[in-house]
Amino acid sequence: xxxxxxxxxxxxxxxxxxxxxxxxxxxxxxxxxxxxxxxxxxxxxxxxxxxxxxxxxxxxxxxxxxxxxxxxxxxxxxxxxxxxxxxxxxxxxxxxxxxxxxxxxxxxxxxxxxxxxxxxxxxxxxxxxxxxxxxxxxxxxxxxxxxxxxxxxxxxxxxxxxxxxxxxxxxxxxxxxxxxxxxxxxxxxx
Numbered sequence: 001x002x003x004x005x006x007x008x009x010x011x012x013x014x015x016x017x018x019x020x021x022x023x024x025x026x027x028x029x030x031x032x033x034x035x036x037x038x039x040x041x042x043x044x045x046x047x048x049x050x051x052x053x054x055x056x057x058x059x060x061x062x063x064x065x066x067x068x069x070x071x072x073x074x075x076x077x078x079x080x081x082x083x084x085x086x087x088x089x090x091x092x093x094x095x096x097x098x099x100x101x102x103x104x105x106x107x108x109x110x111x112x113x114x115x116x117x118x119x120x121x122x123x124x125x126x127x128x129x130x131x132x133x134x135x136x137x138x139x140x141x142x143x144x145x146x147x148x149x150x151x152x153x154x155x156x157x158x159x160x161x162x163x164x165x166x167x168x169x170x171x172x173x174x175x176x177x178x179x180x181x182x183x184x185x186x187x188x189x190x
Contacts, residue, residue, distance in 0.1 A: 001027050004055055008095040015098065022101075028054075032101050033068065034108060042112045044069050044080075046104060048097050055095050059088050062100070072115055079114050083107075 001009070009027060016022035021033040028050040036042035045068040051058040062084050064077040072080075084100065091099050104111060150158065 004095060005050055008055070008097060011095075012097055030097060031066070032104075034104060034111070036112060041071055042115050044072060044111070044115065046084075046101070048100060050097075055093060057093075059092055060096055060100065062088075076114050076116065080111055083111065083114070 005028065009024075012022070012030065013024065016032075021035060023031040023033070025031055025047075029047065030049075031045050031047045033045045034043060044064065045066050047063040047066055049061040049063065051061060054060060062081055064072065064080060069077065084104070087103055088096070088100075
């Protein structure tokens with residue numbers, strides 16, 4: 001790292017010290033998470049990498065190919081990078097990491113409009129016909145089962161698990177929540 005990079009790194013750490021969206025991956029790689037509270041699918045993470053000769057002769061390398069951005073299509077990513085690089089000429093030859101983050105923050109709606117979530121729309125459209133087919137098959141299955149009742153094996157497993165329901169004795173923990181399963185569905189909120 002050269003002296004200009006060290007100065008910029010110190011300034012960035014001082015500015016974004018309390019900001020949980022700013023991440024220093026290494027001495028020359030920084031990420032900033034632009035979180036959308038209304039719609040998680042409009043959130044994205046910008047990775048800024050400093051080349052060896054940054055900022056004198058090389059501009060910072062901008063990247064959206066992180067796991068956090070897996071919901072954004074490749075065409076959307078390239079459009080967002082093109083929006084950013086169109087303004088990079090203004091900051092050529094100077095420390096631009098703060099300017100890039102500020103530019104994206106000031107024009108966040110312009111970047112969020114690019115994210116259309118085509119993958120999500122396609123996935124929802126594909127799942128809907130299958131759901132209808134599964135629902136009708138399940139209804140037919142339930143009609144057949146309701147007339148037959150439970151088999152001996154089903155009854156045995158049921159009573160092994162719950163015992164006689166008429167009695168107030170239920171096995172210890174029968175209504176406990178699987179914490180790991182619950183957190184994987186809801187996410188950890190900090």
